[in-house]
Amino acid sequence: MKPKYWVPAISRANEIIHLVARYPGKFRLIDLSQELEISKSSIYSLLNTLEHLSWLRKTEKETYTLGPFFGTIGTLYLHQFDILDAFLAEAKRVVTIVDEHIQLGRLIGDEVYYMAREEGSSPVRLVTDPGNRFPAYASGLGKVLLSQYDYDQLKEVLTETTFEKKTPSTISNIDELWEELKKAKQQGYITDEEEGAKGFYCVAAPIYDSRNEITAAVSFTMLASSWKEKKGLATQEIQKLAKVLSLYENT
Structure with a gap:
């Protein structure tokens, strides 16, 4: 059971970070959307925010790795x-x-x-x-x-x-x-x-x-x-x- 004051966006961001951490440079936006079953519009906003905060970094191949924040x-x-x-x-x-x-x-x-x-x-x-x-x-x-x-x-x-x-x-x-x-x-x-x-x-x-x-x-x-x-x-x-x-x- 989820805690009473659960924030779904933070939970989804956590899932993204954990997946990218396990497989750096493997997943593009579309791959993450399919793997985590998050809509493309929602994951676009999440990835853009995480990238802006330096939590994630987009490679030249449009895949993601952990950013310098970590x-x-x-x-x-x-x-x-x-x-x-x-x-x-x-x-x-x-x-x-x-x-x-x-x-x-x-x-x-x-x-x-x-x-x-x-x-x-x-x-x-x-x-x-x-x-x-x-x-x-x-x-x-x-x-x-x-x-x-x-x-x-x-x-x-x-x-x-x-x-x-x-x-x-x-x-x-x-x-x-x-x-x-x-x-x-x-x-x-x-x-x-x-x-x-x-x-x-x-x-x-x-x-x-x-x-x-x-x-x-x-x-x-x-x-x-x-x-x-x-x-x-x-x-x-x-x-x-x-x-x-x-x-x-x-x-």
């Missing part, structure tokens, strides 16, 4: 437990020093994927919860994660990105972003002053693995009143936390 998400799945456990343990200690919200995130495409948060005593409600995504160009976490790229790589990653203004202070284009990233590369951290949300300030630092590649990042987020008082301390402590978490990524 490579990214698989890597995140394998890494999430160690870094999450380390973050939850270490962030508790750092929050007692600065008493502001700390977030952990990774980069997926041109977006930040928020993995976890340790909250300070501030009652302020953040616009990003664990599990959410947010444009990388418009956040401290995102910018410091993008700092791993050179200019040409950055253009490739953001080739389809629309620089939507979240606030009047949001970065407007790739060249403006690049100037910010050059600062991050030099100083080891980056700030976000009301770029993602009005009234919110952040400072973020990168987490490195054993190959000296940025795999994740952490940030403090606070209101303007706290920023004036705690910016120096928060900058110092978020860099310390990032270095400690990098040790976990190197094990």
Whole structure:
């Protein structure tokens, strides 16, 4: 018996993904339609959506394979437990020093994927919860994660990105972003002053693995009143936390 709140479209998408995973490059649209007994009109929409999300990739022969999304998400799945456990343990200690919200995130495409948060005593409600995504160009976490790229790589990653203004202070284009990233590369951290949300300030630092590649990042987020008082301390402590978490990524 199916669960009460069953979503048929998701169930059909799951069937498609499982079949393509077992037989990559074998099935065309018509083949999938016949094999799974899904109408051509319905499966066309499903395949188009899955391809757009990078869950599937269409080959030159019009057959389907799994898309790059699963490579990214698989890597995140394998890494999430160690870094999450380390973050939850270490962030508790750092929050007692600065008493502001700390977030952990990774980069997926041109977006930040928020993995976890340790909250300070501030009652302020953040616009990003664990599990959410947010444009990388418009956040401290995102910018410091993008700092791993050179200019040409950055253009490739953001080739389809629309620089939507979240606030009047949001970065407007790739060249403006690049100037910010050059600062991050030099100083080891980056700030976000009301770029993602009005009234919110952040400072973020990168987490490195054993190959000296940025795999994740952490940030403090606070209101303007706290920023004036705690910016120096928060900058110092978020860099310390990032270095400690990098040790976990190197094990």
